[in-house]
Structure formats: structure tokens, C-alpha cells
Amino acid sequence: MINYRTKAIIKREVIQQIFSKRFIFATLSLPVFMLIVFGLQFLFMSFEGGGDSLRVFAEEQNTLELLQSQLNDIENENPIDLDVIYQQSNREALGVFIASNRDAILDGDINGVLFVPATALNDKQVIFYSNNAGNQNLLNRIRAVVNTVVLNSYVNDRNMDDDIIDFVRMNVSVQNIRLTESGTIDGNAGGQQAIAVFFNILLYISLLMVAAPAMAAVNEEKVSRVVEIVLSSVSPAELMAGKIVGSAIAGFTQMFIWLIPVVLVASGSLPLLMVLSDIEIQLNFSMLVYFLLNYLMGVLTFLSIFSAFGAMFDNPQDAQSSMFPVMMLIVVPFFLAFSVVNNPTSMLGVVGSMLPFFSILVMPVRMVLIDVPLWQFAVAVLVNLATLYFVVLLCGKIYRFTILMTGKNPSWKEIYKWMRYS
């Protein structure tokens, strides 16, 4: 089926695309960009958590010592750069301190003042002063400490069995278990959602990044008339097939490279992402195979459509401005897939994952979030293959008819006519 002529076209397309500056930049920059985003997030979190100045007041000396001990333990385990000054004090003395240090609190020199009254051992009510009531960051960091101290003080004053005390001290631990057809998998919903979003973005970016330049290349061939020389040696079908397969190989290579960091993160082999150590990702081999096959079907489908559009118009501006309806075939499923992330079992998600064009973006998202029934995969694959078949058939006709046509741009009516009668 693929003869020497088509092979020569494929070879040229692959070389031209893979060695282009645009391709190399995009292939390398996307993973780097995502690492930068994660790194910056970590950096900002570090900045937010550092250099806070806290004053801790307690009416009971015992409570104050427990607070100091707990905060020191935390600081030793995981340095959080918290400057704390402890002081035993009653409400009156606290009032004087607040009055005399109002400016320091307002200026942020003192980020927070915690007061643990004696009554806190009964009603668990403590007071926290700061210049920003919305600043939950510092309060969240000390809330658990205060709770532990109050709880310990409370149980220590009573004669209780150690196992009861241990039980009371213990926090509830939630084990997140994802139910699948084949069994149960320990999982972290956050990790799966992140990978679903990532897959959706990868598909969206790659489909556009591969298909749009292919359209421009076909259009340039037509406008520059180089297509006439090529068509004197190869048939339009061979030329179109060669261009599409060549571009698909380039896109597939790019997608493969982009998936490497994802696989490394999923397997825990990428130490750079230790900041995300509490996020678990469950990706198995069959998911990756489906993702890549699904991508291949998608990229071939959209390359066919975009190539036909490139062939129809006499200049790149007209081709681009007429792309809106076709772009919607990528953009709408992209946004639907985003909504499916929150509820992958919704009717919209189920139907979307088996609809022509939509399936390419929606099914991979559902696949990583839930255990999709096998019949739905089968329907999606059949729908994608059927879509590809009809798109190649129709777009091939359009391409053959229009690649040498010059003059006025075709109307939608004319395009319909070519498809019907050819």
C-alpha cells in the first residue's frame, strides 16, 4: 500500500517537522514548562510559609510548656522558619500587649498572637490576633498543635486508660480506595484528576499543534505551486496520504516524548517531583497503549480535515478564517472533557466518550478516573475508526478536487457537491 513515492513524501514530512525549530522547542518546552509551573508553585508555598513571627500567650504555665514542646517538635521534624516567643499571661496582660503592639501587628512585624486561656481546657476556645483574618496559612499550621496540647492537658488531668488516651489523640485516617472491575486499587483522587487534566491538555495542544501546521503546509504547497511538480510524479491520494502519515509520525513522536515524564512520575522514578509525593498516580500499560492509539486515530482524523481545508483555499488567511467550525470539533470536546473530570460517570461523560470527535478527548479522561466498561471502549474505538474512515474518504475527495483549483474560494455548497458526486 505504501510505495516508494508515498515513502519519499513521508520521509520529507517527518524530517521537515521533527528537525524544525518549532517542533524541537515545543517538544522540549512543554515538560520543562510544566516542571517550572510545579517548581514555582512549590517556591511560592515556601515563601508563604517562611519567616512568620508568632507570640504565644497562655494562662497556664503547663499549657505554655506543652505548646512550646509541640511546636519545637514540629520545627525539628520539618523546619518551617517560625519565630515564636512564649509568655505566660492572663487576659489583662494580653490586652496591654495587644494595645502596645498594635502597630507591629498591623505592619506585619508580628504575624499573629495566640492566646490560650485556662478555660480552653473546657471549651476549646482560643483567641488569635492578626492583621489579616483571611490569612489561614499561619493559623492552619498551629491549629493542630493547639488542639493536641488542649487535648493532652484535658486527658492528663483525668484518670484514663492509656489505650483510650491514644485512641482519642489519634486523627481519623481516610484510606481512599478506587473500585474497579478487576479489584480494588489504593488511590488518590487528586492524582488521577491531575493526570486526567494533563491528558486532556496534552491531546488538545498536540492535535492543534500538529494539524494546524499541516494545513498551512498543504496550503503553502498549493499557493507556491510546488504541488504541481510533486503531482507529476505522485497521485493526489499518495501525496495526501504521505503528508498525513508523516505529520502523524511526527506528532506521535512528540506525544511519546511528552508521556515519558508522566510515566516516570507515575512509577515514582522522578525525584524532581518529590513535592508531589503525597499525590499518587495509577497508570497502567493498557491505559498508555489506549491513550497512544486513541491519539493516533485522532491525529489522523484531524490531519485529514485540516489538510483538506489547506487544499481548498488560495491563501493561508482564507484557510485559517474558515477553520472555525472544525476548530470547534477539538475545542468543545476539550471543555466537555474538563467537566467530565469532576464526574466521569455522568451521562454527558458516558455519551461524550463514545461520540465521533468527542471520544478522542473525553475517553482518555474517563479512563484514568474510573474503570470504564469494556464495551464502552469497544464502541469508542469503532466510532473513532469509522469516523477516520469517512473523514479520509471525504477529505480525500475534497483534496483531489481542490489542490489544483485556483481563483475564487469554494462555497460550502460547492464542497458538498464535490463530496457527493466524486
Added chain:
Amino acid sequence: MSELEVRQLNKFFGKLHAVKDVSFNVSEGAIFGLIGRNGAGKTTTLRMMMDIIGPDSGEILLDGKPVGHEFRRRISYLPEERGLYKKMKVMDILNFFMEIKGIKPAAVKNKALAYLDQFQLLDRKDAKIEDLSKGNQQKIQFIAAILSDPDFIILDEPFSGLDPVNTNILKSIIIDLKQQGKMIIFSTHLMDFADKMCDQIALIHQGELVLNGALKDIKKQYSGRNISLVYEGDISFLDENPMVEAVHDYGNATGISLYQGEDIQKVLQLLIAHKVVIKKFDANEISLQEIFLKVAGEDD
């Protein structure tokens, strides 16, 4: 000796009958000129011969058999409107055009370098196409067309846009190819080139073949009543003369056509009587330009 036959080609674009029952034969080792006005149907005919577009009816035969894929390997085409992949380097693009013909680039590397040298482009072999001038890009296209050593070469307006030096280089290569026994078909609306280079011509007018055959035979058919004149003075009196069918005046050189049966000597006597300074008087000589104007210019 091979013979390429174009038999009753027809092509419609919507309601426009662009090519109407066009038939002609081209022999091996001949330069064949497909001439006609802009929009006459030359390029469409050539595209159908190259199987770039399919005819609505008619066929192309080589030695009596319909041409197939093998013919495509033996034929090369230089289209009228030039274009190359701008981002590719000169050698890469020549290699690509060889690969789509099933020829390994290494097999023609030395030949490619020799042609580049002949066209004074050897130092630009690693340059990108976009960095070459339009004329140089055209030369690269011509090299791409002949590098595969085709048996049949179709050149659509090969001389347009070339400077006189490069036109001469191109002409000498075409003549060289003819001497090698290649069949060369070129379309042009520049009658001077066709007149000097072609062995056979076909004139297409409004999609129809109106002249076809060996150039010398066509000239013989038209020249009996023609005078080619180079002069100084006023010959406007000829316009009203009942012997004269048409005067194609270019200032100092003129072609004069007489009606059937009129005597050329009488025209010479008239010119002398009107004190026209005659620098050249060539009886029975008609240029292709004149034939072209006579046949294709009748509607204007």
C-alpha cells in the same frame, strides 16, 4: 522510435469546455511546441498529459498503448507557475524529487552537481531555497525536471522570467537533450522561441486545436503570400491596397500578407515607387508570430 499520441482530449470546468477534442502526435527526438494565447487550454492539456488532472474523455498513448505509472517515471514536468519548498536546501530538494521518481539520490549526485555548475549555482548547493533569487529558483526547478534523465520532458513556459544569459543556457541544454533523443514538449506564448526551436507545433485556440504538424510544413502552407520587410519610411499606403490582406507592423520590421493570387513583385515595385528605403525584403518567409496572429488573433 517512440511516439506519444494525444487522442481527442476533452476537459470541462463546470460549463466551460476548456479543451475540445485536442489530438496530436509527438515523435521521439523532436521538440514539440504547444502554442496558444493565455487561457487557450495549453496548461490544461499538459496537465492531462501528465495525469495531474484527468480528462473527461480522450486518452494519452505511448506507442499505441495507454500510458500508466511507468510513463510517470519516464516523464518530467516543469510547470508554468514555479514553486519549491522554501525551507529546504538545494541538494535536499533535488534528492526529494528524485526519490519520488524512485531514483536513489546518490545515483544522480554527480550529475546534479554538474548541472548546478552549468547554471553557476554550485556554490549555492547548501543554500535554502528561500535564500535564492527567483531566477535561481527557476533554474533549480529546471534541474529537478531533467535530473532523472527522463525520456519525455514537458516544459510549461520554460523561458518566462529568465534573463538572456540563462535563457541561452536553458536553450542549449534543451537542444542538447533533443540531440540525446529526448522528446521535449514545451508550451509557450513567446513565438520567437517556438519559431527557432520547434520541429513540430500545435496551436490551441479557445480550447481547440487549430494548427498541428511540422513547423516547416505549416510555414510552407502560410508563406506563399507573405513578405517579411525591414524598412525606413512610410508604408501606411499598403493598408488600403486591395492586394494586401494584412500588415503586421512592428515599427521598422513588418510582415505583409497578400490575398491569394496576388503578385509579390508588385508590392516591391509599390514600395520603391513610394520611396521606402528597403533594408530587407524576404518573400515567402513568414514568422510563427504572423501565423499565430493570423490564426489566433482573428477574434480581436
